[in-house]
Every structure is written in structure tokens, then in C-alpha cells.
Amino acid sequence: MLRKFSNSRTLRQNLQLGGITAFAAGMTNVASLIAFFAFTSNVTGHYAILAEEIAKGHWHQVGVVIIWIFLFFIGNFLSNFLVINSEKLSKYVAHAIPIILEFICLVVVGVYGHFFYRETLTETEFLVAFLLFAMGIQNGLVASISNGTVKTTHLTGLTTDLGISLSMFTKKKFRRRRELRGKIKLLTFIASFYLLGGVISGVIFLRVEFLTFFFIAAVIAVVLLYDLGTLARMKYQLSKREKLKLIQEAKLS
Amino acid sequence: MKEYSNTQVWVAYFFGFAVLLSIVLLTQWVSDPPSKVILGTWKEKEWKYEVINTGTMVEGFADNNVKILPEYLQNRIREDVIVHQAETWVFKPGNVLLLEKESGEIIEAEWRLKGRGHILYIRYLDGSFEFYDIKELTEKEMVINFDIGMEVRGVARLTFTRQ
Numbered sequence: 001m002l003r004k005f006s007n008s009r010t011l012r013q014n015l016q017l018g019g020i021t022a023f024a025a026g027m028t029n030v031a032s033l034i035a036f037f038a039f040t041s042n043v044t045g046h047y048a049i050l051a052e053e054i055a056k057g058h059w060h061q062v063g064v065v066i067i068w069i070f071l072f073f074i075g076n077f078l079s080n081f082l083v084i085n086s087e088k089l090s091k092y093v094a095h096a097i098p099i100i101l102e103f104i105c106l107v108v109v110g111v112y113g114h115f116f117y118r119e120t121l122t123e124t125e126f127l128v129a130f131l132l133f134a135m136g137i138q139n140g141l142v143a144s145i146s147n148g149t150v151k152t153t154h155l156t157g158l159t160t161d162l163g164i165s166l167s168m169f170t171k172k173k174f175r176r177r178r179e180l181r182g183k184i185k186l187l188t189f190i191a192s193f194y195l196l197g198g199v200i201s202g203v204i205f206l207r208v209e210f211l212t213f214f215f216i217a218a219v220i221a222v223v224l225l226y227d228l229g230t231l232a233r234m235k236y237q238l239s240k241r242e243k244l245k246l247i248q249e250a251k252l253s
Numbered sequence: 254m255k256e257y258s259n260t261q262v263w264v265a266y267f268f269g270f271a272v273l274l275s276i277v278l279l280t281q282w283v284s285d286p287p288s289k290v291i292l293g294t295w296k297e298k299e300w301k302y303e304v305i306n307t308g309t310m311v312e313g314f315a316d317n318n319v320k321i322l323p324e325y326l327q328n329r330i331r332e333d334v335i336v337h338q339a340e341t342w343v344f345k346p347g348n349v350l351l352l353e354k355e356s357g358e359i360i361e362a363e364w365r366l367k368g369r370g371h372i373l374y375i376r377y378l379d380g381s382f383e384f385y386d387i388k389e390l391t392e393k394e395m396v397i398n399f400d401i402g403m404e405v406r407g408v409a410r411l412t413f414t415r416q
Contacts, residue, residue, distance in 0.1 A: 037368035049369070056389075060287065061369045063280030070273060119348075119374075121288040121366045128368075 002095040002227050011182045022152035022190040024219045026197025031205045031212045032131050036124045040131035042154030043072045064125050071129045075136020080144045098141040105134035106217040113210030162187045287370030295342045295413035
């Protein structure tokens with residue numbers, strides 16, 4: 001999932017990455033909406049809120065919303081910065097570092113929320129900022145390694161692309177194009193998993209509250225561990241094959 | 254096209270960040286957080302109802318798009334929503350809220366602000382809670398919306414003045 005970069009990625013790899021990260025983003029967004037009354041997986045709404053607060057002259061809120069948007073931006077910046085500056089490392093490690101950061105952010109929010117959160121406004125503002133940073137990291141990484149094909153924390157662009165792609169399906173010549181079919185499949189997959197994550201998060205949060213963030217961190221850990229699992233499986237199969245080869249050679253000799 | 258060195262780019266980033274940080278610090282310096290502004294005693298001045306279901310409205314109360322809620326509907330809502338029975342709301346530090354009724358009875362509750370300070374969350378000692386959308390919060394006035402969600406569909410708007 002994390003080993004391949006840009007155009008060398010297959011549709012299957014993009015579906016896996018898109019599905020899991022969209023699921024995590026949907027969960028995060030709904031959990032933060034219930035806990036903090038703020039969206040954390042996208043910033044489109046925050047730009048509108050920023051304009052509204054400026055117009056009303058609510059300067060404290062203006063500052064807070066600027067920080068929120070900036071942290072989402074910084075998450076994206078840092079994610080891609082780490083990827084392009086980790087040339088000496090393997091692709092997996094370079095892509096895993098931002099995911100590890102996101103994992104840490106989610107765990108920190110879970111721990112703080114569960115053990116220390118006293119529901120003050122300052123705490124709420126900081127935790128929302130933290131989650132926006134985490135979602136920025138995820139969005140930046142996923143978009144970066146998939147060459148912009150996969151974006152999983154917001155659905156505005158995705159819904160636009162889906163609308164355009166489906167309209168192209170009304171012509172036979174476009175329906176024959178395999179990459180267009182793949183694109184529609186990917187977009188539908190991401191939107192469905194985002195929604196599913198949101199619904200599950202809504203149900204879970206009402207029962208276990210901030211422990212939900214540990215569950216989201218576990219989902220993100222799947223992205224990290226999947227490639228390690230694949231590598232371990234490949235290694236095992238390879239060693240098994242070598243052993244068989246040695247046995248066969250021993251028998252022949 | 255002019256080529257910039259890495260140093261120039263980082264310097265530009267640094268200045269951009271410094272400008273942004275200055276704006277944020279300025280916004281925090283010129284205004285108090287809502288959690289501070291809300292502290293004090295607020296007297297209920299007005300109770301209005303933003304029309305969605307016009308069929309329930311009594312003619313003659315029209316005031317542009319906002320109509321005053323008929324008395325019988327106010328009473329019905331007051332029966333269901335504890336806080337509306339109070340005429341004076343006292344927000345104290347430590348998240349203590351005292352709701353003083355006209356009769357002199359005082360209900361104690363907890364208050365919290367959520368989001369960017371735009372949601373007022375009130376939790377009562379019996380575990381029940383209510384959410385209000387803060388539309389305006391200044392030194393002199395507080396306007397909050399409450400989603401009634403019953404027969405009279407729409408949003409009740411409560412206006413308070415500081416005592």
C-alpha cells in the first residue's frame with residue numbers, strides 16, 4: 001500500500017489505501033463533530049466560517065480558525081516534505097513516517113480526551129487543531145504518493161470528479177475506457193468508506209467516547225502494517241521455495 | 254523566469270509564517286475568548302421564533318422575518334426545556350450556571366463552550382443536557398438559538414442583555 005509511488009501504483013493498491021484512509025477520515029470527522037462541534041477532515045467549511053467571523057468582527061474566533069486552517073495546511077506540507085526529503089530511505093519508510101505521525105496524533109487525542117479533557121474551550125480548540133493537523137498529514141501523503149489520484153479527507157473534489165466521470169459514461173466511447181471505469185470505482189469506493197467510517201464512528205463514539213480515537217489509530221496502523229505483512233509473507237514463501245529446492249537437490253544427488 | 258535559491262524560498266516561508274502568527278496574536282490580543290466574555294449575569298430580554306412552519310404563527314406579530322412566539326407555544330416549550338423557565342442566567346467561573354426563575358427559585362447546572370466557542374452546552378444535575386447555538390456574544394448582548402424540534406418546527410432565538 002505504501003511501497004509504490006505515483007504512476008507505478010495499481011488500481012488495487014489505490015483502492016486499498018483510499019478505502020482505509022477514507023474510512024479513518026470519516027471516523028475522525030464524525031467523532032470530532034460529536035466531541036467538539038467542529039469538522040476536522042476538511043477545511044472548506046472553515047474558510048466560510050473564517051469569512052463569517054471576520055465579517056462579524058469576532059476576532060478571537062478569527063484567530064482560532066486561522067490556526068485550524070494553517071495546521072491542516074502544515075500537515076499537508078510536512079507530509080510531502082518528508083516524502084521528497086527521504087530519498088535515502090526506502091519508499092516504504094519514507095511514506096510510513098507521515099502515517100506514524102498521524103497515528104501518534106490520534107493516540108494523543110484519544111489519551112488526552114479520555115483521561116484529561118475537562119471540556120474547556122482552549123482544550124477543544126487545541127484538540128481540533130491537532131486533528132486537523134493529523135488529517136492534513138493523511139491527505140498530503142495519500143495525494144502525494146498516488147500522484148493526486150487519491151484524496152480521502154474531503155469529498156467535494158471527489159463528488160465533482162464522480163459527477164464528471166459519470167456524465168462521460170453517457171457516451172459509448174468513454175464507457176470503453178478502462179481507466180475511467182477504474183476511476184469511478186475508486187471514487188465510489190472512497191466515498192462509501194468515508195460514509196461508512198462516519199456512521200460507525202457516530203455509533204461507537206456515543207458508547208465509548210474518546211476511546212474511538214484509538215480505534216481510528218488502529219485503522220491507520222493497518223496501512224502501516226499491511227506492507228510489512230506482505231513482505232513477511234513473500235519472505236516466508238521465498239524461504240519455503242528455497243528449502244524445497246534444497247530438498248529436491250539433495251534427493252537428486 | 255527568475256530562479257529563487259532555497260534560502261530565499263525558506264526566508265519567504267518564514268516571513269509568511271511570521272505575518273500569519275502576528276495576525277493570530279493580534280486577534281487574541283484585541284479580543285477576549287468567548288469563555289471569558291460569557292461570564293456574568295444575563296437577563297432574558299426577548300424570545301423570538303424564526304418562522305419555518307408559518308401555519309403555527311399568530312398574525313399580527315410579524316416583525317420582518319422574525320415573529321414573536323405566541324404565549325401558549327412559549328409555555329409549551331418552557332414545559333419541555335428547563336432553561337427557558339429561567340429569566341436570569343448567571344455564568345460563573347468553574348463552569349457553574351445558575352438559572353434564576355421569576356419566582357426566585359434557582360436551578361444549578363454546568364456550562365461548557367464547544368467548537369470555536371459557538372456552541373453552548375448546558376448539563377443539568379439530573380444528567381439531561383441542552384445545546385444552544387451562540388449567534389452573538391458581546392459585552393452587552395448575547396443571542397442564542399435553540400432548535401425546538403417539536404410541533405412548532407424552527408429555531409427559537411433568545412436575546413439577553415448583561416446586568
